[in-house]
Amino acid sequence: MRSSDPQQRLRDAGLRVTRPRLAVLAAVEAHPHADTDTVLGAVRADVGQVSHQAVYDVLRVLADTGLVRRIQPTGSVARYEARVGDNHHHVVCRSCGSIADVDCAVGETPCLTASDDHGFTLDEAEVVYWGTCPACRAPARTDISHPPDTEGHR
Numbered sequence: 001m002r003s004s005d006p007q008q009r010l011r012d013a014g015l016r017v018t019r020p021r022l023a024v025l026a027a028v029e030a031h032p033h034a035d036t037d038t039v040l041g042a043v044r045a046d047v048g049q050v051s052h053q054a055v056y057d058v059l060r061v062l063a064d065t066g067l068v069r070r071i072q073p074t075g076s077v078a079r080y081e082a083r084v085g086d087n088h089h090h091v092v093c094r095s096c097g098s099i100a101d102v103d104c105a106v107g108e109t110p111c112l113t114a115s116d117d118h119g120f121t122l123d124e125a126e127v128v129y130w131g132t133c134p135a136c137r138a139p140a141r142t143d144i145s146h147p148p149d150t151e152g153h154r
């Protein structure tokens with residue numbers, strides 16, 4: 001189990017504990033799937049003025065050491081999350097780009113057990129489910145509580 005203490009997590013990853021690193025880690029934790037600008041805004045609210053480049057550099061270091069996970073659905077900017085190591089997947093709204101976590105289909109990281117690994121040692125599988133989120137789908141419905149059952153759902 002990883003430590004819940006951010007300072008310890010940085011040390012465990014062999015990183016020096018710095019205020020910007022702690023702030024970025026906290027920002028990613030507080031805003032799952034945030035893009036760089038969102039992280040930057042949260043970090044600035046926390047520690048004051050810090051450059052875009054500094055935050056970008058910290059994000060790269062944290063991603064390289066596995067403390068945060070970088071995801072980039074097609075057509076989206078890079079997003080970051082602090083939920084790492086469980087190989088969970090994502091569902092992405094085609095309309096507004098919102099992202100939610102989807103656990104592996106069954107059991108402990110079963111998606112890493114490929115039907116044929118071609119001799120590779122697998123450490124990550126990335127599945128992106130695409131669709132339309134409830135918020136984007138809602139306006140088309142006149143009565144959400146009693147949708148007509150013939151309404152285009154396969």
Ligand SMILES: [Zn+2]
Nearest residue numbers: 093096133136
């Ligand atoms: Zn949406």
Ligand SMILES: [Zn+2]
Nearest residue numbers: 081083100101
């Ligand atoms: Zn996620």
